[in-house]
Amino acid sequence: MSNAATTIAQAHTEAQEKKAAKATKNASRSRSFQETADRKAAAPIATLEAVKALIPTDAQAAAIARAFAIDEVDTDEVFGAGYNSVMDEIKIMEPILVTIINGEKNFRALEMHMQRIVGARVASAFGQAQFYETKRQVARELSSGFTNENRDEDRMGIDGQANRAAFAREFAAQLGMKAYGLxxxxxxxxxxxxxxxxxxxxGKEDADHE
Structure with a gap:
């Protein structure tokens, strides 16, 4: 084979190798992207409905407060604080974020900003609710004679300290009240x-704020 033919063959081989490497890299990126998308799709969505499904009910919160000597949450006061803080921020930010287009007010920038603010409140409550649910399950397992392998070790000692199960129940109760308040x-x-x-x-939007 002549030098020219050899050079052409080598160049062709190198081109094929580069093409194959690029295809492998693109496939890897595609798999990584899909895995990320799948994880996001599988992750729970933070909504008020999801929060309320995890936290104690009003009756349960009252019972927890009595049983563990925890201050009850004044939900009316806390609800009002959340409501007023958002309304106050809207009033302050409206002249800054609302724009006039063709003589009409456009609220989109203000709406997007407040979505993030309210979304952060919901996300915080959801995170606390998930943490509470996890610790509630732990306390439940430790308190069960069928699932707790260290039942004898959890009995109260001569030093008078609470056992592991009692501590887990108290910790879960405190977390429950936090989630309830958030x-x-x-x-x-x-x-x-x-x-x-x-x-x-x-869920319909007011036409005045489009």
Whole structure:
């Protein structure tokens, strides 16, 4: 084979190798992207409904407060704080973020900003609710004679300290009240957002704020 033919053959081989390497790299990126998308799709979505499904009910919160000597959450006060804080911020930011287009007010920038603010409140409540649910399950398992392998070790010692199961129950109770309070705060914030931007229970947008 002549030198020219050899050079052409080598160049062709190198080109094929580069093409194959590029295809492998693109396939790897595609798999990575798909895996990320799958993880996001599988992750729970932080909504008020999801929060309320995890936290104690009103009756349960009252029972927890009595049983563990924890201060009850004044949900009306906390709800009002969440509601008023969002309404106050809307009033302050409206002249800054609302623009005039063809003589009409455009609320989109303000709406997007407040979505993030309210979303953060809901996300905080959801994170606390998930943590509470995890610790509630731990306390439940430790308190069960069928699932707790260290039942004898958990009995109260001569030093008078509470056993592991009792500590787990108390810790879960405290977390439950925290989640209960944060849910009320997020609920108030969401209510203010819905009222201002015209999203009632059916989720429809007020035409004045489009």
């Amino acid at each position: 849910a009320a705060l997020a609920d108030g914030a969401a209510k203010a957002y819905a009222e201002y931007f015209g999203y009632p229970e059916d």
